[in-house]
Amino acid sequence: MTESASVTDGVLSLRNLKVSFRTPNGLVQAVRGIDLDVAPGEAVGIVGESGSGKSVSFLATLGLLPRNAQISGSAKVVGTELVGASRRTLNGIRGNKIAMIFQDPLSALNPVHRVGDQIIEMIQAHQSLTKLAAAARAVELLDIVGIPQPDQRARQYPHEFSGGMRQRVMIAMAIANDPDVLIADEPTTALDVTVQAQILEVLDRIRREMQTAIVMITHDLGVIARVADRVQVMYAGRVVERTGVTSLFAHPTHPYTEGLLHSIPRHGLDRLVPIPGSPPNMLRPPSGCAFRPRCSHADERCERDVPELKPMGDAMTACVRVNELYVASKQ
């Protein structure tokens, strides 16, 4: 994975991606300039709470946002620019080079078509295969994602599948054309833990065997610890910390990341330390650092300047006070 990271263009690269929504109340600045590079076959975790812009960034990349969204910046998938791209270009890339799975697989599947036919449609959209060959491939895909009796299940309808099985179907559709990158948006949030474990295994196997890069969007730090190599932490539409998964948990550098880690129950911890306040309203995000109203370290500099991502230890951190804080934490 790391060898290929030197390639200038990864399979997915976002540059200063911004997304705003026009609403009756004004412009909601959901994503305010994020960068991301994903190398072939790597697993990148995107962590953030609701409203941090973590899902919207990728929906924008795939051109899946409603008309009231304004998108700027760049989102390249294997070298092809998708921001402002024509429908034709988008259709050539989506489902082919990049695919996405969602939290709720039922709403992403067509209830009146057989599962197998939906996968066949996906295959034939991008590959010139006969119906018969595509059908055989669909069954093979269902088998890859661990659905028992795949030839029978291919003839069934989505309602005949359980939540975990539907998510497997979604994964089968997503990998039908062997994409370079798979965006998984909270794919296990609606599932029970034992089923979550199965789905995470399937995703990990696909990454290892098919070299598909995976972007895992989640609020669950445990899932991040299990699947990700690298992590980007998002807050109020910006990336606040970018680091390897080990250092994220061992030495968080941004006060928000640190706050998140203190908020989750862990063994040996008697008392949690919540982050005071609540996430900002993105109609009127705070000036400077968006985390400042909730940050115990904030001072007047945080109000003035928007912090840029700067190297700190093994991480990149967007905090103007990170030097002082980092040194203080080491002492």
Added chain:
Amino acid sequence: MSTNTVSTEPLIEVTGLTKHFPVRAAKGLRSIRSTVQAVNDVSFEIGRGETLGLVGESGSGKTTAGRCILRLIEPSDGSIRFEGREMVGMSRSELRQLRREIQIVFQDPQASLDPRLTVGSAISEPLRIQKVAGNHDDRVAELLSLVGLAPDHAQRFPHEFSGGQRQRIGIARALALNPAFIVLDEPVSALDVSIQAGVINLLQDLQNELSLSFLFIAHDLSVVRHLSKRIAVMYLGRIMEVGPAEEIYTKAAHPYTQALLSAVPEPDPEFEKIRRRIVLEGEVPSPINPPSGCPFRTRCPKAESLCAEQLPELKDRGQGHPVACHFPDVVPVTIWQEAKFERSG
């Protein structure tokens, strides 16, 4: 309240609680009568000031069990004793008296608050229903500050609050009548991590200050472990294993508990790399037609013919706590040292 002498008598004693729902299930084009066996022969006790964590996956019957205890759902069978008084079969007026003592906090604070009622009147509603004398406004102000909100929030409406604040309002309402026991049904599941922590701390503080007893129903095992003194693990309507929280986590003896614990991702990448993971095959069977014998046997890696024939009783089989398994065996799945040892060994 803190003058409570530590009595051996539990506050709540549930014995053989069973709830079967009649349903009409589709069989081809016809519908047939059948039964969802939501809760089957569940027994537990909760002492004063104690928290029992009730964990299980969807369909395990944990929520139904919780609602049966309040008699929000009428149990089909079994006994629920509160301070020694039998609740099953109690008349409506007796039950209304008792509901001062027993309250519930729901998962979704959005759905459990009436959008047209001010927060103040939502919180004082139990006082009005129970015809409590005195100034309700003062009590509302007191309750709001108890849960970390401002007394002047009483005039506002639920939509003006965030999810975490709404859950605090739900907790304030549950506390209005000074209950001894609260059923917490997934109270933090709908909240973001940073907000969750505040509500968890609040629950801990309230328990200490008011010596409350909690039945904490949740699917998030790390939250349950954090809050509970004892834990009961449910699967398909039955308790599989019950014991002190630390013992369940470090010395789980039921294969289901082990699989469940090993499935929970821990926020520790080093541990995640080396830990033992038991990935179960398949999914939870339908409670309309549960397997014969042990309900877990269809997914159990250790199942033998005995498991299909005989329902294992929930009893201590030398593990130090009750386990409903014919072949219990302590397998540590959440411990660092064990994971390291297994890897090197």
